[in-house]
Amino acid sequence: MSCRRLLFIALFCAHFSAWAHKASDSYLVIDARGSEVIAQWDIALRDIDFAIGLDGDGNGEITWGELRTRQANVAAWALSRLEVQRGGPCPLKLTALQVDTHTDGGYAVLHLAGACPASAGDLQLGYRLLFDLDGLHRGLLRLTVDGTTHSAVLSPTSGTLRFGPDAVSRLTQFRQYLVEGIWHIWIGFDHILFLLALLLPAVLVHTKEGWRGVARFGAAWREVLWVVTSFTAAHSITLSLAALGVLALPSRLVESAIALSVVLAAANNLYPVVAHRRWVVAFGFGLIHGFGFASVLSELGLPADSLVLSLVGFNLGVEVGQLAIVAGFLPLAFVLRHSAFYRRGVFVWGSLFTVLVAALWLIERAFDLKLLSR
Known part of the structure; x- marks a missing residue:
């Protein structure tokens, strides 16, 4: 095998590996009790950098200082792509920003809180993070409504989902995990x-x-x-x-x-x-x-x-x-x-x-x- 072919394969593999290392996911945990809503949203730093830019010095590494400097921009970008409603819109605000590590790298951890107009009834969720840039992106959701836990994979075709306080049937849970x-x-x-x-x-x-x-x-x-x-x-x-x-x-x-x-x-x-x-x-x-x-x-x-x-x-x-x-x-x-x-x-x-x-x-x-x- 010629050196030229080996070099071509190595460069192609590097390009492939750069995006195939792991599909883009975010992890969203929401707890709605009455009119109060608290949430934690883990978003990959590489995804935020891809969407709005974080790496200020262009060295390929995102530091805590770079993330903290863009905190307002990160919050505005993320919250513009998440809608929670219960009797009307439940405006969420960033209460804290942290950094955590998952198996595929660093994540920004957004702690959110807000209040809804109603304290009972179904909760509606609209999610569209990164869908305009990456059709393969998915949101992994765990949502609790008045003690009842739901889970879902959020995709570009999910639209607005409705979750109730009633217990989810075993068949529905089985289908979700399937x-x-x-x-x-x-x-x-x-x-x-x-x-x-x-x-x-x-x-x-x-x-x-x-x-x-x-x-x-x-x-x-x-x-x-x-x-x-x-x-x-x-x-x-x-x-x-x-x-x-x-x-x-x-x-x-x-x-x-x-x-x-x-x-x-x-x-x-x-x-x-x-x-x-x-x-x-x-x-x-x-x-x-x-x-x-x-x-x-x-x-x-x-x-x-x-x-x-x-x-x-x-x-x-x-x-x-x-x-x-x-x-x-x-x-x-x-x-x-x-x-x-x-x-x-x-x-x-x-x-x-x-x-x-x-x-x-x-x-x-x-x-x-x-x-x-x-």
């Missing part, structure tokens, strides 16, 4: 790359002469079924244990291990160490990926009255999201399995691309570095 599970596998680029790295060789067979296409679709499907089932079973175990507070691991260790799993899975395609029974690899690393999914649930919060049902819904949502990826990938890969385009372009170059991207993630996460900007 949708959230689907969404979070689709925006979990590291989880997707790990899964694809295991799926790439599913339509191939490794022989002494190298990789060749499988003879029948059934053989590829059985391989994929074992891989996906093993991955699902493994991450369901650790996701449940972590979400219930039975086990806990440092987030940097988990995120680094997830990146390492992607590196190893893709590298195994280039230099096969485990050419068969890849389901064992999927199960082993799936245990680590489960802790990554658990971080999402920790932000959303699990309803105390239906812990098991919500966990089942989220896990099932992840499984549905995975099967959708498989359904789109496997038939096309099977058709192209004998072609040089697939065996060299997709399989070899795709695996190399995945190794390089995941290696950048691993370095960033393990050493807490900011190699790439958005």
